[in-house]
Amino acid sequence: MFRTLILLVTVAISLSSCKESKPENQIQENQPVDTVAVSTVEKNESETLQYQLQGTWKRVDYPYSRYEFKENTAKLVSEGQAEEPQFNPYTLTIDCPYGDVTVDVRDGELILGNARFESCETVRIENDTLKIGGVDREYVIQYVKK
Numbered sequence: 001m002f003r004t005l006i007l008l009v010t011v012a013i014s015l016s017s018c019k020e021s022k023p024e025n026q027i028q029e030n031q032p033v034d035t036v037a038v039s040t041v042e043k044n045e046s047e048t049l050q051y052q053l054q055g056t057w058k059r060v061d062y063p064y065s066r067y068e069f070k071e072n073t074a075k076l077v078s079e080g081q082a083e084e085p086q087f088n089p090y091t092l093t094i095d096c097p098y099g100d101v102t103v104d105v106r107d108g109e110l111i112l113g114n115a116r117f118e119s120c121e122t123v124r125i126e127n128d129t130l131k132i133g134g135v136d137r138e139y140v141i142q143y144v145k146k
Contacts, residue, residue: 042110046092049110049125057130057143067130067143074114088116096120096135103135111135 050072059065064079073087091097091113094105098118103111105122112123112132122133122140133140 042094046110049092049123052125053123053130056146058146060129060142060144066146067132088114090114092123101135
């Protein structure tokens with residue numbers, strides 16, 4: 001009985017003294033990350049990818065197009081758009097929350113969901129290149145950090 005009490009006290013002290021260290025550039029816990037997280041792994045992947053997405057990305061094959069990410073919002077700016085581009089909230093998940101779309105998510109990849117347009121695309125960063133593609137895998141657009 002005494003040993004159990006000592007063990008419980010030791011575990012409690014150990015847990016209360018643990019601090020999670022985060023690099024300064026990492027997303028703060030109070031900063032919202034819109035995800036439909038089904039697991040800790042998915043949440044960690046979405047937070048990491050959201051952090052990597054921040055900033056402006058210039059399209060590789062078309063100089064008049066860029067994707068801008070600011071916190072948990074994004075906007076696509078391209079020549080000839082009918083409306084003035086605006087920052088819209090996005091989600092990073094492993095499933096498309098809109099419609100009956102099934103996506104086979106690959107390693108290092110998540111689904112970028114846009115609530116305003118109720119659309120989804122695949123998204124990943126490889127070798128400093130942002131790759132956004134259709135969930136049907138029919139296209140991939142590449143961007144580099146500006």
